Amino acid sequence: MKSIVQKSKYGASQRRIRNIEAWASVGPVMVYMFIFSLLPVMFVIYLSFTEWNGIIGLPQWVGLKNFVNFFSSSQYLKVLWQTVYIGGIGLILGMTLPFLLALLLNLKIRGQSAYRTVWYIPVVTSFAVMSQIVIVFLNPMDGSLNHFLLSIGLQRVDWQLSTFWMVFWITIFSQWKGMGGGALLFLAGLQSVDPSVYEAAKIDGAGRWRRMVSITVPLMKPMWAFVFVMGINGMFQVFEPIYFITQGGPKGTTTVIVYQLWKDAFVNFQMGMASVGSVVILLIVMACTMVSLKLSKSIY
């Protein structure tokens, strides 16, 4: 019935005009997205099978050589492992801390909105700018932290020479910046839970802890999946804190995959190897996205 009404309202010529109008608007954007989003992906896959300095000449086809090189050289495997473990720490903290924070921010207490505002502020700051403050703060000679340690009678620490401390500060810095964003997502999730579910559980005698484990956590499943996908995405794309604060050091122990591929491309001029790095990130991130989307759907 409905379709008949619609057909009578817009004639065939009217529909043709609408089609043309829509395509005239959507078409250019589709072309743009193809050139700026899809083409680079196709191109980087091609480049990963070639050897090239990126400046002069043309890419030379070398087949799987770069991939073999990537997965058989201890240097690249080490970089991959470091990405996973530095990112893994961040991922685990990034899934739990924002959730706990969201629980707190969801309590009806005085100053709730002020707290929400303050905790979100780091999210809008820039890594590039905040890093400059962190660098001064951690400066081995002039830095406040070492001055402070000396003034309370402790030894100064050469932060940049210790892998542990570099990973520590990178983690603190990333969590500082990312926590508010994650919490905001969980908060949106918490607020969409129907309060009557809690009331019902309360009447059945479920305690606070019980309600949290049996209701809140399972209902947040799609949110966990989303934060997990974002986390994996972020984990393999960490660049700016590493670039500014550790520069991959000490002795390459904090070199993550993006930093490595940036160096491959713009310091060592090996576009092929840099492209392999990009393709590896692409495959890992896409696989994780698909799996967690599938999982969250099937659980739902």
Next chain:
Amino acid sequence: MHSSALIRGTAHVILFAGGLMMLYPLLYAFFGAMMDPFEYLRSSSLIPIPSHLNFYKFAEMVTYKDFPYWIRNTLFRITWYLIFMVVTSVVLGYFFAKGTFVGRKACFYFILSTMMIPSITAMIPSYVMYARWPWTGGNDVFFGGHGLLNSWGVLLLPGLVSVMSLFLTKQMYDTLPGEYEESARMDGASTYRIIFQIYAPMLKPVLAVILITDFNGIWNDFMTNLIYTDNPGRNLTTISYGMTKLPKLLSNIKLQDHFVSDYPGIFAAAFMIVLPTIAVYLLVQRHIVQGLAMSGLKG
């Protein structure tokens, strides 16, 4: 949910103490900026308390070297991107939500699927593509000069369409009733008139989200300068990249016959550069949660 006094008390303590930690780097920079370089180097406190409240460092840094140019370049980029993001989101959002054209679903899913591509993946191939962009920067067809690199082309062309914003706008359109459009059509209004005069005013919350995405994204954009421009002059440098050049410019400067690093200068600049993004966030804050709720990420 009602909670016991104990839980609320604990929450207050954690949220307040943690909140201070969230603000700590900013407060540190703010107070550090008020010291003079010698005073800062002598202080050994984690909370730099200046002996006087003076703001001359802020005034000094605003006009320091090319700082005004960096701001100008960045604001120009922000405006340019804002126009494109708003227009593409509002127009395409309409066609994807309300339109009936052939291939609507396919186009929408294609655009959505590009969100799955990690942005880092495009870094290397984009660099090569921009360098060989036809008929620009001394190129003939594909080879020769520098293409779009080291030019405004690279600061203005990539990322004009924000898929996230487009998605949010489409979601918002889905919640709007179609009756307004029907009656406007009867009066003979064109599609574009309907989009901009009837729907756009109703999209305010989502436009606020686009504004903050665009402002923060461009203001904090450091990678574009790093990858696609080589030692950019004052006409190509944007603020976040410029900031990273400051520590070197400010190290070992001669002050009262001594060579010192002007750390307070770095702090003043950093603080001022972070401030606008916070201001924009505070302005559109209440729309963000609303916008997020609409995106369907509600669990």
